[in-house]
Amino acid sequence: MRWFITALILIINLILQSTLFEYIAIIGIKPNTALIIVVCTAFMRGENEGVITGAFAGFLQDSFFGMFIGLHMFLYMVTGYLCGKFLSGFYKESIIIPVLITLISTFCYEFLFYIFSILLRGYTNFPYFLSTIILPEMVYSAIFSLLLYRLLYKINMWLEEKYKYRRKVF
Amino acid sequence: MEFISKHKKWIFTLLILCCAAIAGLTLNRAKFSVLENAFGFVIVPIQNFNTSVSGWLKSKINIITNLNDIENENIALKAELENKTELENKVKLLERENEKLNELLETDSKYGNYPTISAKIIAKDPGNWYDNFTIDKGSKDGLEKNMVVLAAGGLVGRIKECGLFYSKVVSLIDDSDSVSSKSLRTDDIGFVRGDLSQKNLCRMDYIDNDAEIIEGDEIITSHLSEIYPPGITIGYVKEIKPDTNTLTKVAIIEPTVDFKHLENVLVITHSYEKTNISTVPEDETSESTADSEG
Incomplete structure (x- = not known):
């Protein structure tokens, strides 16, 4: 059930991201909600689920838009793992912590993407990309994570309540 | 489940290797x-x-918000249309003349009509770095890899991969391809590719240092390309500067297609590559083969 709901959220997110987000883009920058979902799942549920959610989100995005399958999958997986490993100890009900985590993880994700995909093509002026793409995306994603985290948190609580006595933890 | 938590690190490493x-x-x-x-x-x-x-x-909202502008636009467009019909007649005359002259010279028309089908853009890349998109036609509609995608007035890109119901298109401004191209006026050859550090612009590399290319020149695809058919407009030269590393010139090109507001595209439905190979033996005159090679 939990897997089914997470997969459904990611698929709906991909559809929205690729069609409607074009209209809410500010200076050509769209928020990366797939990353927010991966990071929040990792934050709430630990690194195992972070990795698997990240792998699925990356696979979806790669199979529709990537140059090849694997790059986004790898990056989402690594981000999910790191978030789950080092940040899942924080207090879950706070409003500000998910925002900070989104800021940090968006930076890490985009920095890794720059290294793996853009730098290898010979674009060495990182400050330009930092100011035009990475920083606006960080801010925009952080604003989105305020809303999205509350929603994901509610869903998580609901599922936890429902499967309290049946679920096997790993 | 215990197995997973025990060998977590190995499974994670394995997954990363799987990605690669x-x-x-x-x-x-x-x-x-x-x-x-x-x-x-x-x-x-x-x-x-x-x-x-x-x-x-969006179109409905636009109509409501721009109701005042529409009337002015209508008047301007009507005036433009009158000019256009005049121009069209002229073009027809020239075309006929061109046909006659071609018959005299016994050469085929260089810029043939390519069979196209129209496709709708259904989704755009959610990331902020690239401008790939998917179209709603796939291999069921006869599309294949490396077919060329056009939009009103110019080159958009090519099909990267083809699914049954949809295809991935890489756009010209994405720096994933180089297109062999030339300037229409002076026939100077170069390679156009996207430039990620200048959004929505392309650069044309390896232009000969003696080339007489100037700002405002139209750039079209050249006959040297294996994928792209010749004579498709790419854009206009915006700026020219010398490349100090290779002792050549670099031109910054503004594409004619508005990549931000693309909605419908045309796909040329046969691979130019293949027709080039298959038609050459069928043409019996030596002139036409020499022409296609030259």
Whole structure:
């Protein structure tokens, strides 16, 4: 059930991201909600689920838009793992912590993407990309994570309540 | 479940290696796998619906907000249309004259009519770095890898991969391809590719240092390309500067296509590559083969 709901959220997110987000883009920058979902799942549920959610989100995005399958999958997986490993100890009900985590993880994700995909093509002026793409995306994603985290948190609580006595933890 | 938590690190490493393996396998393929086609079967209709609805809403909102401008625009367009009909007649006359002259010279028309089908853009890359998109036609409609995608007035890109119900298109401004091209006025050859550090612009590399290319020149695809048919407009030269590393010139090019507001595209439905190979033996005159090579 939990897997089914997470997969459904990611698929709906991909559809929205690729069609409607074009209209809410500010200076050509769209928020990366797939990353927010991966990071929040990792934050709430630990690194195992972070990795698997990240792998699925990356696979979806790669199979529709990537140059090849694997790059986004790898990056989402690594981000999910790191978030789950080092940040899942924080207090879950706070409003500000998910925002900070989104800021940090968006930076890490985009920095890794720059290294793996853009730098290898010979674009060495990182400050330009930092100011035009990475920083606006960080801010925009952080604003989105305020809303999205509350929603994901509610869903998580609901599922936890429902499967309290049946679920096997790993 | 215990097994997973015990060997967590090994499983994670294995997954990363899997990523690399899949990347290697899918780097240069032409068709999607069954799994992706299955995803496409579910997701594409929803995306299609979403894009149509939002496009419709946007156009309605535009009509309401720009009601005053529309009247002025209408007057301007009518005036323009009159000019256009005049121009069209002129073009027809020139075309006929061109045909006659071609008959006299016994050469085929250089810029043939390419068979195209129209396709709708259903989704755009959610990331902020690239401008790839997917279209709603796939191999079921006869599309293949490396078919060329056009839009009103110019080159958009080519099909990167083809699924049953949808295809991935890489756009010209994405720095994934180099297009062999030339300037229409002076026939100077160069390679156009996207430039990520200048959004929505392209650069043309390796122009000869003696080339007499100037700002405002039209750049078209050249006959040297294996994928792109010759004579498709790419854009206009915006700026020219010397490249100090290779002692050549670099031109910054503004594409004629508005990549930000693309909605419909045309796909040339036969691979130019193939026709080039298959027609050459059929042409019996030595002149035409020499022409296609030259």
